Amino acid sequence: MQFNQSLKNYNTFGISVNAAAFVDITSVDQLKQVIQQNNNKLPLFILSGGSNMLLTKKDVDALVLHLNTKGIEVVNEDHDFVWIQAQAGEIWHDFVFNTVDRNLGGLENLSLIPGKVGSSPIQNIGAYGVEIKDTFHSLTALNLETLQIETFANTDCEFGYRESVFKNKLKDKYIITSVTFKLKKAPHILHTSYGAIQQELDIMNISNPTIKDVSNAVIAIRQSKLPDPKEIGNSGSFFKNPVIDKKLYQSLLEKNPDIPHYPVNDTQVKVPAGWLIEQAGLKGYRKGDAGVHTKQALVLVNYGNATGEELINLAKYVQATVLQKFGIEISPEVNII
Numbered sequence: 001m002q003f004n005q006s007l008k009n010y011n012t013f014g015i016s017v018n019a020a021a022f023v024d025i026t027s028v029d030q031l032k033q034v035i036q037q038n039n040n041k042l043p044l045f046i047l048s049g050g051s052n053m054l055l056t057k058k059d060v061d062a063l064v065l066h067l068n069t070k071g072i073e074v075v076n077e078d079h080d081f082v083w084i085q086a087q088a089g090e091i092w093h094d095f096v097f098n099t100v101d102r103n104l105g106g107l108e109n110l111s112l113i114p115g116k117v118g119s120s121p122i123q124n125i126g127a128y129g130v131e132i133k134d135t136f137h138s139l140t141a142l143n144l145e146t147l148q149i150e151t152f153a154n155t156d157c158e159f160g161y162r163e164s165v166f167k168n169k170l171k172d173k174y175i176i177t178s179v180t181f182k183l184k185k186a187p188h189i190l191h192t193s194y195g196a197i198q199q200e201l202d203i204m205n206i207s208n209p210t211i212k213d214v215s216n217a218v219i220a221i222r223q224s225k226l227p228d229p230k231e232i233g234n235s236g237s238f239f240k241n242p243v244i245d246k247k248l249y250q251s252l253l254e255k256n257p258d259i260p261h262y263p264v265n266d267t268q269v270k271v272p273a274g275w276l277i278e279q280a281g282l283k284g285y286r287k288g289d290a291g292v293h294t295k296q297a298l299v300l301v302n303y304g305n306a307t308g309e310e311l312i313n314l315a316k317y318v319q320a321t322v323l324q325k326f327g328i329e330i331s332p333e334v335n336i337i
């Protein structure tokens with residue numbers, strides 16, 4: 001256990017705060033032991049990849065449990081599918097690469113998303129028309145009250161758009177320890193119509209893509225638009241794409257004929273938050289070291305020494321500006337801590 005540990009290198013925004021206590025967790029048994037030894041002396045702070053959070057307090061007065069458990073294994077398979085389990089500490093992109101290399105389809109559209117496997121169900125992470133709920137089979141999680149491992153099936157997780165039961169009624173009650181996905185053997189079902197995937201495949205002169213081709217296309221798109229957290233602090237998409245009533249969309253369409261949208265149901269559509277922010281004139285906006293990215297307005301960045309408070313103030317300014325211009329509320333996708 002380390003004390004007064006800097007978390008600057010453990011969150012992708014690169015926010016400089018210190019943790020009262022810090023432990024690198026490499027096994028479930030160790031996780032249980034550390035929690036028992038703590039005996040509620042300090043509140044627990046679960047740290048995965050640090051890619052979907054914004055630290056806004058001066059310091060973290062808690063016992064930080066950094067999940068670093070490793071392991072990927074096939075737990076079942078039949079003629080059409082393979083069930084593959086990854087430990088919570090596996091880096092998400094490495095896990096996706098592993099499944100693509102095994103020629104297992106379903107996660108290729110989620111390539112290059114930062115973070116670790118254990119946090120992926122909490123947000124129901126998604127990109128380019130795919131969410132993990134589409135291939136998620138089950139997860140195991142440590143009950144913090146009983147210290148027993150429990151299993152949650154897909155329906156138990158109550159997945160929604162960037163939502164799950166672990167962000168709501170079960171928040172802070174469990175620690176996810178492993179996740180199992182049900183992935184498709186060849187022939188694969190590809191999702192290439194969302195976003196610029198098909199356009200990127202055309203640029204690559206690929207007319208009959210494999211899941212590896214789709215993964216490469218997604219990586220190319222993300223690298224062209226999104227900053228590398230190793231070079232400039234960020235957490236990827238900061239805001240959720242808002243879902244609005246079709247009547248509101250139609251009224252906006254009259255004034256903004258190029259506004260993109262994606263149907264949700266008969267009465268609602270989803271509009272890109274990045275487009276709204278850019279049209280509000282905030283793409284590239286900067287105040288001190290807190291800014292809106294110059295290539296993707298959906299991303300807030302730390303140019304060096306921004307504090308969490310400065311970044312959340314920037315987020316509030318972006319929200320207020322979009323609301324004033326379009327009458328649409330956008331909400332953060334990242335966890336504000």
